[in-house]
Amino acid sequence: MRTAVCSGSFDPITLGHLDIIRRAAACFDQVWVCVSPNAEKQSQMFTPEQKLLLVRTAVADLPHVEAELWPGLLADYAAAKGACAIVRGVRNGTDFDMEQQLACINRGIHQGLDTLLLPASPAYQHFSSSMAREMIRYHQPLELYLPASILPLVREMRERTKGWIPNGE
Numbered sequence: 001m002r003t004a005v006c007s008g009s010f011d012p013i014t015l016g017h018l019d020i021i022r023r024a025a026a027c028f029d030q031v032w033v034c035v036s037p038n039a040e041k042q043s044q045m046f047t048p049e050q051k052l053l054l055v056r057t058a059v060a061d062l063p064h065v066e067a068e069l070w071p072g073l074l075a076d077y078a079a080a081k082g083a084c085a086i087v088r089g090v091r092n093g094t095d096f097d098m099e100q101q102l103a104c105i106n107r108g109i110h111q112g113l114d115t116l117l118l119p120a121s122p123a124y125q126h127f128s129s130s131m132a133r134e135m136i137r138y139h140q141p142l143e144l145y146l147p148a149s150i151l152p153l154v155r156e157m158r159e160r161t162k163g164w165i166p167n168g169e
Contacts (some may be wrong), residue, residue, distance in 0.1 A: 004116075005033040007074050010051045012043050012060050012104035012154060017123035018147050022117055025065050032081045033059060033067035034074060038050045039095075043135045050157060058147040067095050074102075075109035083113065091120045 006021050010033075023125065025031045034057055037048045048069050055067040070077045078086055086106060090096045096117060103115035120127070131143050136158055144149055 001029040001031045003030040003032065003081055004085045004087050005074070005081060005083045006087050007070075007077070009037070009044070009129070010035050012130045012132055012136075012146060013049065013055050013150065014124070014127045014129060014145055016089065016091075016120055016127035017145060018058050018070050019124055019130075020087065020118055021059060022062065022067060024087040024116075025027040025062050028085070028087075029064060031062075031065045031087075032077075032083065033065065033158075034070045035067055036070055036074065036079050036157050043133070045136065046157065054150045054153060056131045057150050057153060059166050060149065066132055073109065075106040075113060076134050077100075078106070078113055079110045084112070086113065088115060089120050090117050091125050118144055120143045 004024050006017075008017060008023050020080070021031065021033060021054060035048065035052050035055055052067060052069050058102070059065045059067060074086060088099050088102075090099055092121075099115065099117050106115060107113055127145060132142070134140075135142055136143055136154060139158075142154065146154060
């Protein structure tokens with residue numbers, strides 16, 4: 001069985017993320033979505049548990065796709081799952097350069113672990129979780145950016161956390 005890992009902080013999962021996961025699922029027998037709490041990223045909106053819930057909800061209709069939290073190194077997670085590849089989406093040259101460096105590091109940690117870089121579909125090249133958080137924060141329509149299955153959860157989480165509203169209003 002050929003297993004791959006798709007990873008990210010998914011704060012929140014976007015249609016662009018879901019597109020990469022779906023494309024990976026079409027190529028591999030099993031796909032693990034690794035939700036990583038990224039301490040380096042500033043102004044995270046969702047807790048790790050909320051991110052996991054959103055990802056699991058978004059991928060619920062995909063057979064052979066599962067999601068878990070992982071606080072450690074991605075290469076170690078991939079090795080623990082028996083993955084032969086890490087699948088990452090890239091939107092532009094900057095993403096490519098960063099992902100290429102990470103691919104070399106991950107391969108150095110676990111020999112034989114390849115990274116496949118999938119170009120973002122044109123419809124999603126401008127997407128980012130940062131942009132999605134701004135849309136959520138300012139109560140903008142989310143249907144064009146987030147999977148439909150998570151919209152009720154995001155709205156509920158937004159309403160329970162007044163800190164997401166501009167100026168705490």
